[in-house]
Amino acid sequence: MTMREKIEEAAARYPDQRSAIMPALLIAQRERGHLPGPVLEEVADILGVERIWVYELATFYTLFHTEPVGIFHLQLCDNVSCMLRRSEDLLRHLEEVLGIKKGGTTPDGLFTLSTVECLGACEMAPVMQVGDDYHGDLDIARIDALLDRLRATVRQATGADLAAAGPPGE
Amino acid sequence: MFEPVLLRNVDVPDGHLLATYEAGGGYRALAKALRKHTPDEIIDVVKKSNLRGRGGAGFPTGMKWSFVPKRAGKPKYLCCNADEGEPGTFKDRIIMERDPHQLIEGMAISAYAIGAETAYVYIRGEYTLAIARLEQAIAEAHAKGYLGTRILGSDFSFAVHIHCGAGAYICGEETAMLDSLEGKRAQPRLKPPFPAVEGLYASPTVINNVETLACVPHIVARGPDWFRGIGPDKSPGPKLYCLSGQVRKPGLYELPMGIPLRELVEDCAGGALPGRKLKAVIPGGVSAPLIPERGLDVGMDFDSLAAAGSMLGSAGVIVIDDSTCIVKVATRIIEFFHHESCGKCTPCREGLNWVVKVLRRVEAGQGAPGDMEQLEALCKGIFGNTFCALGDGAAMGLRAALAHFEDEFVTHIEERRCPFH
Ligand SMILES: Cc1cc2nc3c(=O)[nH]c(=O)nc-3n(C[C@H](O)[C@H](O)[C@H](O)COP(=O)(O)O)c2cc1C
Ligand code: SF4
Ligand code: FES
Numbered sequence: 001m002t003m004r005e006k007i008e009e010a011a012a013r014y015p016d017q018r019s020a021i022m023p024a025l026l027i028a029q030r031e032r033g034h035l036p037g038p039v040l041e042e043v044a045d046i047l048g049v050e051r052i053w054v055y056e057l058a059t060f061y062t063l064f065h066t067e068p069v070g071i072f073h074l075q076l077c078d079n080v081s082c083m084l085r086r087s088e089d090l091l092r093h094l095e096e097v098l099g100i101k102k103g104g105t106t107p108d109g110l111f112t113l114s115t116v117e118c119l120g121a122c123e124m125a126p127v128m129q130v131g132d133d134y135h136g137d138l139d140i141a142r143i144d145a146l147l148d149r150l151r152a153t154v155r156q157a158t159g160a161d162l163a164a165a166g167p168p169g170e
Numbered sequence: 171m172f173e174p175v176l177l178r179n180v181d182v183p184d185g186h187l188l189a190t191y192e193a194g195g196g197y198r199a200l201a202k203a204l205r206k207h208t209p210d211e212i213i214d215v216v217k218k219s220n221l222r223g224r225g226g227a228g229f230p231t232g233m234k235w236s237f238v239p240k241r242a243g244k245p246k247y248l249c250c251n252a253d254e255g256e257p258g259t260f261k262d263r264i265i266m267e268r269d270p271h272q273l274i275e276g277m278a279i280s281a282y283a284i285g286a287e288t289a290y291v292y293i294r295g296e297y298t299l300a301i302a303r304l305e306q307a308i309a310e311a312h313a314k315g316y317l318g319t320r321i322l323g324s325d326f327s328f329a330v331h332i333h334c335g336a337g338a339y340i341c342g343e344e345t346a347m348l349d350s351l352e353g354k355r356a357q358p359r360l361k362p363p364f365p366a367v368e369g370l371y372a373s374p375t376v377i378n379n380v381e382t383l384a385c386v387p388h389i390v391a392r393g394p395d396w397f398r399g400i401g402p403d404k405s406p407g408p409k410l411y412c413l414s415g416q417v418r419k420p421g422l423y424e425l426p427m428g429i430p431l432r433e434l435v436e437d438c439a440g441g442a443l444p445g446r447k448l449k450a451v452i453p454g455g456v457s458a459p460l461i462p463e464r465g466l467d468v469g470m471d472f473d474s475l476a477a478a479g480s481m482l483g484s485a486g487v488i489v490i491d492d493s494t495c496i497v498k499v500a501t502r503i504i505e506f507f508h509h510e511s512c513g514k515c516t517p518c519r520e521g522l523n524w525v526v527k528v529l530r531r532v533e534a535g536q537g538a539p540g541d542m543e544q545l546e547a548l549c550k551g552i553f554g555n556t557f558c559a560l561g562d563g564a565a566m567g568l569r570a571a572l573a574h575f576e577d578e579f580v581t582h583i584e585e586r587r588c589p590f591h
Contacts, residue, residue: 061336
């Protein structure tokens with residue numbers, strides 16, 4: 001399915017097209033990686049809604065990124081239950097090994113590091129979400145192993161694979 | 171011996187599949203409701219059960235349903251609140267990941283009772299596994315005729331759609347959720363009109379939490395007296411408790427409503443971490459005022475916790491031990507509320523900004539002599555003056571920390587350092 005088809009399918013669930021802006025933005029972000037102005041306008045045009053409505057939502061909700069993020073978005077929870085399980089130590093460690101501060105992206109574009117509010121998985125605190133996946137009961141050794149695994153998936157997918165895949169979203 | 175009801179499938183392999191759910195008697199309550207009961211009878215059964223909303227406020231569910239006008243001349247909607255943003259809370263995620271059909275059956279019966287043909291599940295976007303499981307379960311239920319047109323040969327037709335949130339705690343507030351569903355920025359609405367009369371698309375709408383809806387099939391199947399027989403009469407039922415923080419066995423526990431907090435923390439969850447002592451517990455997510463160790467004998471139900479100056483909230487029980495600085499915990503909680511303030515009203519938007527500044531400097535050992543009075547004055551300016559309960563929750567939580575751990579705040583200010591560093 002093209003992005004347009006996916007958005008139209010989602011929009012059919014609502015009596016009002018405006019309701020479909022949020023699902024459409026989530027679809028667009030999955031397809032295009034992030035949501036710069038032209039993508040927002042494309043979404044507005046597909047749904048036939050005011051552009052300002054789309055801009056409004058893209059800038060209000062924290063899961064929408066109007067700026068590019070790394071291939072792996074490391075989202076470390078630092079809310080209370082994770083803080084009580086020493087998420088601060090993990091943040092310091094990640095900043096050190098990646099050589100970036102929270103909010104930053106590594107120069108190779110591989111990792112963006114953020115802290116987020118409670119991920120709703122406090123039973124496995126401290127927790128970090130990477131892409132769709134939750135990683136819980138983390139400590140420094142597990143973080144290091146996770147970073148190695150993530151780097152390995154990219155190495156496997158480099159070269160011919162990436163060239164064959166073409167630009168993202170096509 | 172209490173037998174878990176809501177969690178009976180969560181540790182069963184393939185508990186999320188329809189076949190497993192049916193094998194355990196699933197969808198029989200829906201069949202019973204459609205064949206043997208009128209919608210009003212279902213509302214009555216739920217009223218008699220004394221079920222109270224599990225989303226935080228504890229509003230009687232049957233009463234809420236009865237506010238929906240019988241003849242509205244407009245479609246009616248059911249919204250399931252699966253936003254679960256209250257820090258310390260993870261129960262709804264586990265129901266949706268491991269036993270999504272329980273929720274779907276609950277929604278179908280509830281929709282039948284209120285006369286809704288469409289439901290939206292507003293689920294936070296981070297919950298990708300729960301979203302996938304729920305999508306799969308909806309498809310399975312459709313294929314088997316538990317959802318769709320003329321369900322199980324009755325006149326009742328019902329569809330469930332998933333609406334993913336995109337990361338804003340305020341979307342959990344029911345009227346902000348409706349604005350978000352309508353494609354707007356999530357900000358609470360003025361009440362009245364109440365959603366039961368004028369909610370989604372200005373149509374009658376019932377909003378219920380995941381756990382609330384998951385209780386409904388069991389009430390219909392086993393009867394209201396069974397439900398009312400568990401825990402305190404005015405606040406009964408099986409209850410999910412989310413244990414996290416500095417405790418030996420964090421996790422999700424199902425036990426009767428009203429169980430003493432001490433028993434929950436010490437016996438069920440194993441108590442403090444090795445070598446540590448319990449210091450305080452937040453019983454209902456960070457909106458609930460903390461309770462110092464000496465107060466832990468309180469019962470975990472809406473009324474007992476309210477009488478003790480706290481609240482059951484989302485039953486996110488966060489355990490804090492003696493290695494932890496209460497000023498730091500309070501600062502982190504207020505930072506959260508400040509970050510999530512939707513900005514609609516001044517006491518919350520500006521007041522919390524100010525509180526964060528004062529707390530940060532106290533925690534950093536740079537507090538000034540009048541800071542305690544300053545914090546109390548700010549709480550006074552916020553509490554009771556905000557548009558929604560977010561601001562109140564923040565002020566109540568801070569007041570409890572100031573009251574129970576005044577000495578810790580004062581030490582920070584007088585010694586100009588954090589004693590825990
Ligand atoms: C700031 C704020 C956040 C809330 N977050 C949630 C939430 O994440 N989940 C939820 O079920 N209820 C939440 N609520 C409560 C809802 O407004 C509403 O009372 C509840 O969904 C009603 O369902 P119930 O009667 O089944 O509990 C929140 C309330 C406020 C004020
Ligand atoms: S109390 Fe806070 S979150 Fe609630 S309406 Fe006011 S600004 Fe928004
Ligand atoms: S506080 Fe980190 S997942 Fe809840």
